[in-house]
Amino acid sequence: MSDLWDGALIDATIWHGRSGDVSRQFRYRATYLATPLAALEDARLPLAPDRAGLWSLRRRDYGFCDGRPLQDFIAAQLDPHGLAHCDVTLITLPRTSGYGFNPVSFWLARDERGLRAVLAEVSNTFGERHLYLCRHPDNRPITRSDRLSGEKLFHVSPxxxxxxxxxxxxxPGPDRFGAWIDWLGADGSLRLGTAMTGPARALTRTSLRRAMLRHPMQSQKVIGLIYWQALKLAARGVAYRRKPEQLARTRSDASETTES
Structure with a gap:
């Protein structure tokens, strides 16, 4: 059985479903990397940070650490909340053929009792990002049925x-990963549902090489699909909103437990 904390490839299906002003659904597939940070930084995985290749991971693509070690960045997010003891795995889309765009990456923090926190790092097509730290206020484990809510403070879609x-x-696995992020409007109604789900398989030199050769332009495909869906929404008369200035607050919490 593959384990996300040993390093894995996740064959994910990404789904978006919009309701309200217009009803629209679309889905696509992408292969994500699950990389334990300790093994990644110590070069114990088939993919090393800041190394060129068909697939690559670049430190400065993550957080606000300007190329510093990824472990330093995530420690700065977790340590003030009493989570310094946790192991962390980063689930992300790699750069492909030199190009990278991550709609969202997930930093999973766990200990022997289970998943304690998830840092969702959300990026938009304007080169901005925001961090949502998902956890219970008392740091109890996050279960598969828990729903954690927080204010939307970041402009993603126009x-x-x-x-x-x-x-x-x-x-949180261990042999698969799933993330569901719903957007609720100001009136509390569900307006957009998103999901990323898929099984995990072992990350080896052979499996990584095959994934690279099969998806050498994956990030380019993802950004192309985003723009294609935007054109479809515009064609259906959905109003385009100008991007507001990004808020000075670039990290917020999602810790309120809600019912489904």
Missing amino acids: FLPRGGSYRFRFH
Whole structure:
């Protein structure tokens, strides 16, 4: 059985479903990396940070650490909340053929009792990012049925307002990963549902090489699909919203437990 904390490839299906002003659904597939940070930084995985290749991971693509070790960045997010003891695995899309765009990466923090926190790092197509730290206020383990909510403070889509709230749910494996992020409007109604789910398989030199050769332009495909869906929404008359100035607050919490 593959384990996300040993290093894995996740063959994910990504789904978006919009309701309200217009009803629209779309889905696509992508292969994500699950990389234990300790093994990644110590070069014990088939993929090393800041090394060129068909697939690559670049430190400065993550957090606000300007190329410093990824472990330093995530420690700065977790340590103030009493989570310094946790092991961390980063689930992310790699750069492909030199190009990278991650709609969202997930930093999973766990200990022997289970998943304690998830840092969702959300990026938009304007080169901005925001961090949502999902955890219970008392740091009890996050279960598969828990729904953690927080205010939406980051502009992602030009077809949605910045307000409202997000509701997060996670399936932390070990042999698969699932993340569900719902956007609720100011009135509390569900307006957009998203999901990323898929099984995990072992990350080896052979499996990585095959994935690289099969998906050498994966990030380019993802950004192309985003723009293609935007054109479809515009064609259906959905209003385009100008990007507001990003808020000075670039990290927020999602810790309120809500019902489904």
